[in-house]
Amino acid sequence: MPKVLLFSRQPLTGRPLHEWLDDTAAGVVLVTTPRAVEGAEDVLAEAFPMHRLVPDYHSWATEQIAEEAARTYAVDLVASTSESDVLRAARLRARLGLPGQGTASATAYRDKVVMKRIAREAGIRVPAFAAVDSPSDLFDFLDAEGRPAVIKPRFGAGSEGVAVLRGPDDVTAFLARQRTSDVPYLPGQWMAESFVWGDFFHVDGMMRDGAALYAWPSQYDSGGIAQRLQDHSHLSSAMLDAGDPRFGPLMRLTHDVLAALPGSPTALAFHLEAWIGADGEPVLCEIASRAGGALIAEAHERVFGVHLAKEGLRAQCGSALTLTGQPPAPAELSGWTLLPAGHGAFVPPADPCPVPAADLTVRLAPGAVGRGVEHLTQSAADALVTAGSAAEVRKYQEELAQWWYAAAGWVPTASATP
Structure with missing residues (x-):
């Protein structure tokens, strides 16, 4: 069993790393924060006895603490769960001479200027x-x-x-x-x-050595992710039908980008974003060597049986992959919707969600004060929507959003004034 130093600031109550890593958790040196383990102190002590708590996670001191712990326990691998840790994990691998994603690959997947320069030189369309x-x-x-x-x-x-x-x-x-x-x-x-005019898409999957092991494209709703922060609106995404004319160009773009950027010998999750305008050809926005946020991982698990964040972490920790090739077109497609908080004290909908295809989770307690959308993946409630086609998923997502805006209430408070 390899020993792994793991950077993670994800709350243990929401992302049960000890369950994700099963019998390999005992060999993990977890570098995390006091806030991330609140309410899970017993799990931390039992599952991760070699942990290190750092008070200022994004400071340079965290890398010093991580390296000291890695040398103390003679770790074999370095893993991370968040985009902000991709480069620091690669730097530590380089200093310790450990396998995995190197600094050239990590930089290309993190620095958008380096990323776009490499893509442009490979003939890939970028703004x-x-x-x-x-x-x-x-x-x-x-x-x-x-x-x-x-x-x-x-x-x-x-x-x-x-x-x-x-x-x-x-x-x-x-x-x-x-x-x-x-x-x-x-x-x-x-x-x-x-600025690029066009519809906005994302492609998610697993990659290794500059090639996609499997991937599937999805389309964001018309507002886009930046618009959500500006308008405090909902955000939705739905997987594309395999026969959608945009499916092939997005998959070709994905394969071209992965081949152009420096690869990793370790399997990693990835999240690519692109626009398609009137000419039907995709333009690369960016790509990350980690699982997509919001409910992207959950949507893929619903349809393909693979949770991309879990799969990507397990691969970094030396576990075998669950899925190693492109799956056939699924019988059902999935999408997700993040429903926004308003401004004021939350009054939950009086009746259950009436949309049968939506698996809704309310994230706010009654009376909790909403201040609009403060960061991209924040939601007052969210839902996975599963149906037989992309059109059906979209239809149910629209019904869900209409119901939410009509049914959720927000009582004005002084502290929630925009």
């Missing part, structure tokens, strides 16, 4: 883009490419920090928020790219 290391870089890009344009953190996730620049006021607003930004306004941190 016009540039690194933004100073205000002049941004002004030069806007002069060359025009507006609308998008500015985003190079190492960001979940659309946090993304701004759409449609006019001079948007540029001024982006520059003015420097002091409140979680991402520093420093070289190497920001990029700009042209």
